[in-house]
Amino acid sequence: MGGRWNLLLLALQLSFIAVLSNPLCPEGFFQEDQICKDQDECDPSEYAPKSFGPCGKDARCINTNGSFYCQCKDGFISSTKTLNFSAGTSAKCKDINECLEYTGLCGPNATCHNTIPHYSCSCDEGFISNTRVEDFHHGDNVTCIDINECEERALCGLNAACTNTPGSYSCVCNAGFVLKSGKLSISGNQEQCEDVCMIDKTICGNGTCHQGDSGHYCACHVGSTNYGNKGSRCTELKCGFFEDMNYLKEEFPLDLVTQSKNICLELTGSLKDKVQLEGDDILQRLLSMIDKVLSGGAFKDKRKVSIFLDFMENILKIVAPIIKSPGTKRSSTHTELQLLVRRGVDLPQGPVTLSSKHVKLDIKLETAAGELSSYPGFTTVSMLSYSNLEDSADGFFSGMKSQKFKIISKVSTVTVSNINTNHLEEPINLTFYHLNQSGESNHTCVFWDSSEEGTWSARGCSVVESNTDYTVCSCNHLSSFAVLMALHEIENKFELQLLTLVGLSLSLICLFFCILTFSLIRSIQGPRTTIHLHLCISLFIANLIFLAGISRTDHQVGCAVVAGLLHFFYLAAFCWMCLEGIQLFRMVVLVFNTNFKTLYMMAGGYGVPAVIVGISVLANAKGYGTERYCWLNLDFIWSFFGPACVIIIINIFFFLITVWKLAQKFSSLNPDMDNLQKIKAFTITAVAQLCVLGTMWIFGCFQFRERSITMSYLFTIFGSLQGFMLFVMHCLFSKQVREEYGNIVSRFCTPRKKSYSEFSFSNSSKVQASKSNHDTGESQI
Incomplete structure (x- = not known):
């Protein structure tokens, strides 16, 4: 046990001695000679030749003691927007777009x-x-x-001038030369400047183009002028308007016509004795002579009004270019004039306003100047108002709707230098201040149309705004203008249309039964039945055409045809009514049972209306059809009312004589009382018929009076119910016709069928029994 611990202790001692003899260096350092030295991570020798180093592409490595950091090279920036970054981050260097x-x-x-x-x-x-x-x-x-390209070389050729511009240059043609492309300038030699007289053959209009030192100039032909501006195109002046002195001098002072003619001829170079044209002086003398004309009182003749207004339009177009820029504003006893003049090579643009005491004009200068191809080098706008011309021009409304009007503004003439003013692309606006305050709101903007001897017309003009004090008009052409007020408007229009529709529908049904009755029932056949038959046929066709086509005004020719057919068939109805009066006269005054031949009746009933309508069409084809209805024009209405009145007078004459003769026969106690009673009944029926047909058109005459609403209702009621009344008089009030109706009904209602022989015998007996009535056509009341 003790041995083991000794071995372990020995190992630890040896390790400690080894550490002391070779110490460890921190990260980023390396040991050299027992010393820890900094490691250079940015040393390129440490990397392969194609490697970007620890910081990546487009970055540089910066070594520090024990470490390093990265920075993007000049012209680059890190994706993290930081100046320094480490290699371990996701930052990348990207190029800086300095231009942005x-x-x-x-x-x-x-x-x-x-x-x-x-x-x-x-x-x-x-x-x-x-x-x-x-x-x-x-x-x-x-x-x-x-x-400066213009100094270095000749770039523009002989007929152009070089103009240096920042970074470039342009070639501008010399005076009298242009580019075929129409451009004002070019750079380079794409095209050359050429003689304007050769390029544009119309540059001088009615003149000849010549090349001069200062550019081209125009030599005007006889009858044309450029008002002394030789560089402008020549405009034709229609002095022929003043040439025919005969009809002009009847309406105007001779000195006015003569001087106007001389001014025109002087401008065109046609006057032998030259005069000095001073625009202001001419204008003043012109206004003075116009005062003399207007002080003579109202013309009361549409031809004179047309001549006067045409004269003013022509003379203003001639005099206006003589006036110095920017124009003038003048007034006299009977006129107010404002005249605007703009001169220059370029077309003027922008809105302008001319005003007087009673009228204001708003127009664009480009409208007044017209197209560049016909631009004469100047632009004029004139507005002339007359103090008392509304009295002369009042009452001439044939070009208007079938209605009564009155002028409530001053008449004003507008002219411009543009020669094409029949249809303006940009309409003009005219503000008319009313002469008197009016509670009416039905105002109409009109112009004077001289094409048909003279009339006010609303064609091409519309109301933009209107109240009791003024009316703003928009018109797409130029002329003399005014504002009208409708004196009356037929009220309750829906009720009248409903009455007409119901009444005419009922009349058509009744007339159809009348036609069947008079043509199919044998027992009542006779001359008067023939007259009744064709009277009903004429009214049936007239009412049918009226119901279907009276308002079809969208097609002018079709509308005229409808008006012509109505004219014919209504006149035919009157003619057949007249034949009935004559037939009664022949029966009573001449010889009983005297009849017309059918051919003569047809000639009188249809031939006379055909002749009247034919003459009317040849005399005035434009009288058929109006703007509102397919009927006769008011100026032409007496081509119907005239013959109708004549027929009514003739019938009244014959009826009076017939009644007088009947009274004599009754007083003499003529034994043939039965025939006298029949003739008396016929006469009463005919007189009643005359009242029905004649009364309608008597009420129709009052339609042209102001506020005739009562007459409108009476005219509508009597006119639409004519067929119904004829059915009542000639069928329902006739005992014989009623009996025939009863027989017809009984045949359909009786279950027993008659044999053919029985029917023939019954019919023959009825024919024999009524033979005495064939010639007279009994129609008792």
Whole structure:
């Protein structure tokens, strides 16, 4: 036991002696000559040649006493954004993009190029460094300066001037030369500047292009002018408007017409004796002469109004370009004028406003100038308001709806230098201040249409805003404008339409039964039955067309056809009614049982209306169809009412004589009392029929009066129920027709069937029994 402990003690002693003779060094050190020395972990000899060392790629190792740490090389940054990191971490070094990190690193007119691990700077195209080096860095005291290409070489050719720009240059054509592409300038030699007179054959409009020292100029042809601006295109002036002095001097003072003509001829170079054109003086004299015309009172003639307004539009277009920029504003006893003038090579742009006491105009200058291809080098806008022209132009509303109107604003003429104003891409706005406050809100914007001798029309104009004080109008063309107020509007429109629909539907059914009755029942056949039959046929077709097509105004030709058919068949109804009156007259006054031949009746019933309608179409085809209904135009309505009134008067004349003769026969106690009673019944029926047909159109005449709502209802009721009333008078009130209706009903209701011989005998007996009534066509009340 003691031996073992001795051996263990000996081993411990030997180990202690060994430690004392070779001591242990801490991590990061190594023992050399019994001394612990620092181990250089960054020593590259310790690693293979292709190895990046303990810190990895793009990093450098920094040794410390007993350890080391890592840093990214210049131009790199650690992924952990820390300056120092250890090899055991996940940090990696990535390249710094200096061009993104540091704005303006290379200075102005230079471009930064990122490289690994650094960057480089180079001057932009058109610039060069002051030290003539290609690449540089921030801090090298290098700047990029512009290269003046125009000094180094001839780049633009003979007909253009070189203009240096920062980093580049441009070629601008000399005066009188242009580029085919239409560009204002180019850089390089893609194309050359060429003579504008050769490139653009229309540059002078109605003139000839010539090349001069200061550029091209235009020599205007006879009848055209560029108002002394030789570089502008020539515009044709229509002096022919003033050439026909005969009709103008009847309406206006001769000096006004003569001077206007001379101004136009002087501008076009056609006047032999030259005059000095002073725009302001001409304008003042023109307004004075207009005052003289308007002081003579209202024209009351639409032809004169058309001539006057056309004259003003033409003379304003001629005089306006003579006025100096920026324009003028003048007023006289009967006029207010504001005139705007803009001159320049480029098209003007932007909104402008012209205003007077009663009217305000908002328009864009590009609208007034027109297209560049027709731009004459100036832009004019004029607005002329008249103090009393509304009195002359009031009442001419044939181009409007079938309604009564009144002008409630001043009339104003608007003109511009743009020659294409029939349809403007950008509409103008006109604000009219009402002459009197009006509680009515039914205002209409209109222009004066001279195409048909003169009328107010709403075509192309609409109301933007309206109240009791003013109305704002938007129009897509130019002319003379005003605002109208509808004096009355037919109220209860839905109720009237419902009455018409129900009444006409009932009448069509009744007329259909009338046509069947008069054409199929033999016992009542006769001349008057024939007249009744064709009267009902005419009214049936007229009512059917009215119901189906009176409001189909979307197709102009179709609407005119509907109006023509209504004109024909309503006149035919009156003609057949007139034939009935004449037939009664012949029966009573001339000889009993005297009848018309069927051919003569057809000629009178359908031939006369056909002649009237044919003449009307040849005289005025445009009179058929209005904006609201497919009926006759108000100016043309008497082509229907005239013949209708004549027929009514003729029938009244014949009926009065018939009644007088009947009274004489009754007073003489004529033994043929049965026939007299029948004729008396016929006469009463015919008079009642005349009242039914004639009364409707009498009420129709009152439709053109203001606020005729009562007449509207009466016209609608009587007009739509005509067929029903004819059925009542000629069928239900006729004893013979009622009996026939009863026989027909009994045949369908009686279960016993008659033999053919019985039916023939019964029918023949009825025919024989009523033979005395064939010629008169009995219709008793």
